[in-house]
Amino acid sequence: MSKSSEPLTRLDKAIRRLKAQRACLDWAASEAVAIPGVICELGLGNGRTYDHLRARLPGRDIYVFERSVSAHPTAVPPQDRLILGNIEETLLEAQPRFAGRVALMHSDIGTGDDARNARIAAWLGPLLPPFMAPGGIIASDQPLEALADIEAPLPEGVSENRYYLYRLPR
Template structure:
């Protein structure tokens, strides 16, 4: 598979997975968190499909497209661990989390996801959904949309 086809497959899975999870939290209380802002595409999509939800964003740096800059009060800039601690201390309760942190080195990405999983669990509402590009630990793995290959994106319940 070409890198272009792989990227298209990943982005389609990401979109379909977020749409699927957003539909499942319609009657659930809680905010949303985008873990890894990047250039802001996912955050922008979350704003569109969940316009009435507060969307928290955590990332090391703010380097997204100017149209995708989150409100200052919703952007937690810094390393993931202290920012998740700060989110927990704020009292935020998360119904939907999108995990998109990564260094691009599979072993390092898997290790970081496992290390951050307990911190993510602290902010999730019971039964909340997590859409993730990396394997997480301590959550109930669930089947996502049929349009997504099982190895492309991962889905969990808190």
């Protein structure tokens, strides 16, 4: 890790973000153990967080939404758990199927484009609550303003604005 007097490099920031992501997912998964329902992952990417959730929540159904698969071969979900296409369409279509049944929703679809991230987050926030089971948890790489009222505390050691957690009422 860099000394506190040195500016953070892109590597430092990436490591910091991944540590926050892992801590949030570990907390969310430990809570989701006791919440009946499915797990949803928005953004497979190279499959790192999918693999992590699958390890932390063995036996749970994990549905993954992704535009096109380019994950490590060992981290590709089974065909019947993979929902391919633009999330802006597939998530809307999936709402009746998953309504009230999602114990944990993890959204990791941000890019380096801040304006695009803000647009997607403004669209996504209000869309998610109807998916969620009572007490269900949403973990997000982007802040979801629409869910500010149900923001959950971050795990110890995770600083503000590194990752975002929300929890539906039980």
